Amino acid sequence: MIWHLIAAIFAGLGAAGIAMVLRMASGKRLPTWIIPVFGAMGMLGYQISVEYSWYEHKQQLLPESAQVVEVEHDAMFWRPWTYFFPMATAFSVIDEQSMAIQKQNGERRVEFLLYYFEKQVQDRVTTQTWLMNCTNREMLPLEADTRRPLLEHSRRLNEDAPIFQAVCQDA
Template identity: 35%
Template sequence: MFWELIATVFAGLGGAGIALLLRKITKQTAPKWLVPVFAGGAMLGFQIQGEYDWYDHQASLLPEGVVVVKTVQEEAPWRPWSYVFPQTMRFIAADVANAATNKIDPNLVLVDLYFFERRHMAKRVPQIVDCVQEARTDFTQSFTASKKSSASSWYPLKDDDPLLKAVCSG
């Protein structure tokens, strides 16, 4: 976040520099108010571009075998352009490459889900996916296949759920 602030300041300086150059080219006939307008516009444009590029950049950094299973697009009144072009501010990725099948019940798969959110640290949440019942639950150390129905709260998944497709396709 610190480097983003520094880059925003430099974008503002660059915008102001362009306005000053325009004033020099026009022999000071261009209005003085162009300098702060160009600086502010450059800073705002840099921030907007950064918010729209965040998801693509983060998804490109995911290692091989980690699959994005859900994205969340948001709109906000303080970002009126987001009503026309919603921004992806959060997404969930599953570590399919390191998913482990339960030896007692091969229909159960342990997979790590990673929750990413703009300007927040990623969070890892281990999940158990039941490929036959099409449901998921949080992994706990006391979980065993024999008491799977009473140990945890199972959340149903739809047939076309990307998590179910990613984990249970193999």
């Protein structure tokens, strides 16, 4: 976080320096207020660039066995440009190496970890173990310690749901 602040300050100083050169090149015909405006635009441009590249940056850090199954885009009123170009604020990932496949009574069941990455002041990652019945497309979470199914949170997925496709693709 401190490095982003330092980078934003240097982006502002660089843009203000460009404004100073432009002002000098124009024989000081450009107004002096152009310097802080360029500085602010440089800082804002850097921050917008970092925020919009967050998803791609995090995606590059994932192992090859990880598959993104859902991306959440959001608009925020304090960032009015996000209403026109929504920003990725969270995404879910399934790691194929974490899958445990079981066949019981002619049904294929897959236990897997679902990682949820959230863009906040400090990025947050949460994990949840799930059990998917590929035959009837039911998915339910498992308790962390006992691995007991939490039946009250069961849900049925559509055949075209990205999570179902990623977990049961060769079922």
